[in-house]
Amino acid sequence: LKETLLKVADYNELEKRRAAKAGSFSFVIMFLVCAMIIVAQMLMAGNLSLIIGETVILLAGGLVYIFCVVKNGAWNGAMMKSTPKKDLIVSFICVGIFSILFFLILKKNVAIPQAIKTAVCFFIVLSTISYFLLRGLGYLSQRKSDKLKDSNSF
Numbered sequence: 001l002k003e004t005l006l007k008v009a010d011y012n013e014l015e016k017r018r019a020a021k022a023g024s025f026s027f028v029i030m031f032l033v034c035a036m037i038i039v040a041q042m043l044m045a046g047n048l049s050l051i052i053g054e055t056v057i058l059l060a061g062g063l064v065y066i067f068c069v070v071k072n073g074a075w076n077g078a079m080m081k082s083t084p085k086k087d088l089i090v091s092f093i094c095v096g097i098f099s100i101l102f103f104l105i106l107k108k109n110v111a112i113p114q115a116i117k118t119a120v121c122f123f124i125v126l127s128t129i130s131y132f133l134l135r136g137l138g139y140l141s142q143r144k145s146d147k148l149k150d151s152n153s154f
Contacts, residue, residue, distance in 0.1 A: 082138025091130035
């Protein structure tokens with residue numbers, strides 16, 4: 001009976017993980033589509049003030065999603081172990097892509113030297129924020145994982 005209950009518990013945990021992965025995948029797809037639409041609107045209009053509402057909502061939704069993922073233990077680092085070096089690389093790559101897009105949008109409306117300065121500042125600020133956010137997520141994930149290990153050891 002004990003073995004059967006353990007198998008049922010394992011199966012339930014597996015189903016929860018599958019559902020969490022499906023939900024995460026769906027959210028990421030929706031997030032990327034919304035981000036692409038915002039970038040397309042920015043390229044067409046060339047004015048950030050026209051899309052500031054959508055941008056704020058997208059960022060707020062992303063932060064709420066990240067908080068919920070970490071709180072529920074779905075951010076477990078199974079795909080990539082969080083280290084300072086890896087987090088820095090991921091931050092630079094992701095923010096670098098957006099900085100290039102930001103520069104391309106800016107150069108339509110301002111002089112190229114000003115667009116370069118603004119894009120570099122954008123890169124530095126967002127890379128820093130992204131890096132510390134990833135480090136924080138890694139730390140919270142590790143704490144959550146340690147708690148689960150401690151509770152399962154009894």
